Amino acid sequence: MAELLEGLVISHLGQGIAVEYNHEIILCQTLRRLETVAVGDRVSWTLSSPGQGRIEAILPRRSLLERPSRNGKTRPVAANIDTIFVVFAVEPHCDFLLIDQYLAVCENHNIDAALILNKTDLPQTDIIEKELLDYINLGYSLYRVSAWENLGMDELKSALKDQVSMLAGQSGVGKSSLTNAIIPDKDLKTNTVSATTKHGRHTTTAATLYHLNDGGDLIDSPGVAIFGLAGLTEQRLAYGYREFQPFIDQCQFNDCRHLKDKGCAVLMALENGDISRTRYERFLKLREKMPKTFV
Ligand code: GDP
Numbered sequence: 001m002a003e004l005l006e007g008l009v010i011s012h013l014g015q016g017i018a019v020e021y022n023h024e025i026i027l028c029q030t031l032r033r034l035e036t037v038a039v040g041d042r043v044s045w046t047l048s049s050p051g052q053g054r055i056e057a058i059l060p061r062r063s064l065l066e067r068p069s070r071n072g073k074t075r076p077v078a079a080n081i082d083t084i085f086v087v088f089a090v091e092p093h094c095d096f097l098l099i100d101q102y103l104a105v106c107e108n109h110n111i112d113a114a115l116i117l118n119k120t121d122l123p124q125t126d127i128i129e130k131e132l133l134d135y136i137n138l139g140y141s142l143y144r145v146s147a148w149e150n151l152g153m154d155e156l157k158s159a160l161k162d163q164v165s166m167l168a169g170q171s172g173v174g175k176s177s178l179t180n181a182i183i184p185d186k187d188l189k190t191n192t193v194s195a196t197t198k199h200g201r202h203t204t205t206a207a208t209l210y211h212l213n214d215g216g217d218l219i220d221s222p223g224v225a226i227f228g229l230a231g232l233t234e235q236r237l238a239y240g241y242r243e244f245q246p247f248i249d250q251c252q253f254n255d256c257r258h259l260k261d262k263g264c265a266v267l268m269a270l271e272n273g274d275i276s277r278t279r280y281e282r283f284l285k286l287r288e289k290m291p292k293t294f295v
Pocket residue numbers: 118119120121122145146147148149169170171172173174175176177178
């Protein structure tokens with residue numbers, strides 16, 4: 001029986017999975033369905049032939065980010081992420097509903113969330129500043145940066161140390177510009193993965209884990225900028241609004257939907273100003289948007 005080794009999944013390739021072991025990259029196959037293994041997974045594997053391996057088991061995960069796929073099922077996007085940095089900017093138009101959606105998913109998946117306001121070189125608006133106050137009061141970290149003018153990038157880079165991170169956000173906010181600023185040798189590293197595993201093209205949408213020069217890892221996942229509510233239920237969505245959490249248990253009925261329900265502590269907190277009205281209104285909108293199969 002071949003020796004069991006422990007490695008890190010750094011990318012999904014067309015013909016297999018790139019596993020890093022001892023500073024080398026090994027192309028691995030798996031007896032499971034390929035989609036069940038995610039970038040960021042720690043796996044035990046065995047050598048099947050020189051330079052080729054077989055994944056035997058996925059080691060326990062501290063977090064798993066999923067996205068909806070067909071038939072109401074989900075597919076893993078990345079495993080063991082510590083923090084998702086939600087990127088937004090004055091343009092394209094800042095979508096706070098989408099920001100709340102990411103934050104709610106993180107809150108429910110044991111993943112920390114932080115905010116990145118990019119393009120601070122452009123004129124800013126009061127509306128954004130006003131909304132940002134709510135997030136800051138809720139304890140979310142905010143990094144103000146400009147990928148173009150290299151503003152605020154040192155603070156951001158030091159936040160990425162010693163953990164596994166991913167950038168999320170709508171298209172056009174500057175995720176790839178930021179990724180290139182954070183990993184200047186990204187193309188070189190991507191080519192190394194392809195060359196080592198001898199499988200030419202590593203598709204541009206493949207999620208890939210990069211080690212940062214100052215420590216920490218960044219999972220670049222260009223194909224999944226928006227991962228939806230990832231199978232959350234209505235109850236989980238409410239929990240995803242972290243300021244609702246202390247009140248949810250105090251609602252008179254334990255199946256309270258926090259809409260017009262009698263004895264709802266969340267609504268009471270809203271009346272008292274302990275919950276921001278714009279956040280509550282976005283909760284209602286996201287609730288409406290939920291796929292009915294999950295409600
Ligand atoms: P992505 O779709 O989120 O990956 O965004 P991109 O990195 O492709 O950037 C989208 C557009 O925003 C491009 O035209 C970038 O040049 C521009 N952009 C990125 N960062 C900045 C920035 O810091 N300031 C300004 N003004 N534009 C930026």
